[in-house]
Amino acid sequence: xxxxxIAQQQGDxxxxxxxxxxxxxxxxxxxxxxxxxPLIRYKxxxxxxxxxxxxxxxxxxxxxxxSCMSVIMVIGAQWGDEAKGKIVDLLxxxxxxxxxxxGGDNAGHTVINPHGTFKLRLIPTGFSNPETxxxxxPGVVVNLATLISEIQMIRNAGIDLSxxxxxxxxxxxxxxxxxxxxSIYEIAKGDASTGTTRRGMGPxxxxxxxxxxx
Numbered sequence: 001x002x003x004x005x006i007a008q009q010q011g012d013x014x015x016x017x018x019x020x021x022x023x024x025x026x027x028x029x030x031x032x033x034x035x036x037x038p039l040i041r042y043k044x045x046x047x048x049x050x051x052x053x054x055x056x057x058x059x060x061x062x063x064x065x066x067s068c069m070s071v072i073m074v075i076g077a078q079w080g081d082e083a084k085g086k087i088v089d090l091l092x093x094x095x096x097x098x099x100x101x102x103g104g105d106n107a108g109h110t111v112i113n114p115h116g117t118f119k120l121r122l123i124p125t126g127f128s129n130p131e132t133x134x135x136x137x138p139g140v141v142v143n144l145a146t147l148i149s150e151i152q153m154i155r156n157a158g159i160d161l162s163x164x165x166x167x168x169x170x171x172x173x174x175x176x177x178x179x180x181x182x183s184i185y186e187i188a189k190g191d192a193s194t195g196t197t198r199r200g201m202g203p204x205x206x207x208x209x210x211x212x213x214x
Contacts, residue, residue, distance in 0.1 A: 098133075106121075122143070140171050143173075178199075178204045
């Protein structure tokens with residue numbers, strides 16, 4: 001549910017509500033580009049009554065704090081570069097599974113943690129937590145050269161991915177000809193080119209939806 005206004009604050013919790021709904025979140029901060037941003041991690045929701053939707057009981061917030069959501073989603077709402085990878089790396093310390101659900105190796109994220117600096121395009125952040133399983137889901141298109149390179153980089157940092165990195169058998173594979181086709185399309189469009197990274201994302205997804213992919 002969309003949150004329309006903040007009702008009140010109790011300690012480091014915010015009770016964010018609109019008529020009929022209540023969300024209780026614990027607030028923490030993450031740093032990106034030398035700025036500190038608040039991030040509300042919503043724990044649970046409950047129905048409340050009243051025209052203004054206010055609640056004043058701390059017992060309820062304490063009760064909800066003890067519960068956990070089954071899934072936390074991190075989704076960028078602009079043209080990328082929102083520090084999604086950094087946020088997932090932070091949240092993954094309490095997660096059993098981190099999953100990448102779509103996209104390919106046309107863009108990436110840099111994560112800096114006690115293990116080192118990792119520039120990734122395919123493997124989900126969360127790999128640094130030995131208790132977290134990393135899943136590359138069926139909506140992802142996989143460049144095998146990129147995947148193997150990232151696995152080796154993580155292993156070189158002393159992190160074991162055995163039984164922790166899973167790739168869906170329904171992922172489509174970026175073949176060597178996909179970047180070539182992508183470049184040909186961009187050149188043919190001239191001044192009207194899309195401005196792709198020329199890593200073959202358009203062609204591989206086109207093959208996927210037309211049942212011609214691998």
